[in-house]
Amino acid sequence: MLQGKVGESSIYMPLTAYNALLTLPTINDAIPRWDALNACAVHIRVQVFYDTNRDGIRQPGEPPYARAIVELWQGDTRIAQRIPSLSGEVFFFDLPPGDYALSLVLAPYLKATTPRRYYLHADVADLYGPYTFGIVGR
16 A cells, blocks of 8 residues: 655545545645545546547646546436646545546537547546546547
């Protein structure tokens, strides 16, 4: 099991009740530290990228894309909507365990190279993802 040091953040550190108490986010953190998140909740990470070779797989050199909308659904209800950051990332934090869908909304001049909707069953409090959405121009 990977372990981090106090004051050090890592997206690869397993989220447990123990390490959630090790560090707290600082005011300079643009993204909350994984080891300081609520260990009793579901957290979802999404990445949106410009798929230059149109193969649906994010590879080195394919840039993030921040001009899309990612929606979080539970059943027939949209519960959240986010625009990706400049790094192409979207986060949904502190959700109760349950069934969710992630949906990509694009401008008419864009199309997806990956599925436009992902379904996930989050029955355990944890960090889920990253779910990736690839896009290209028409």
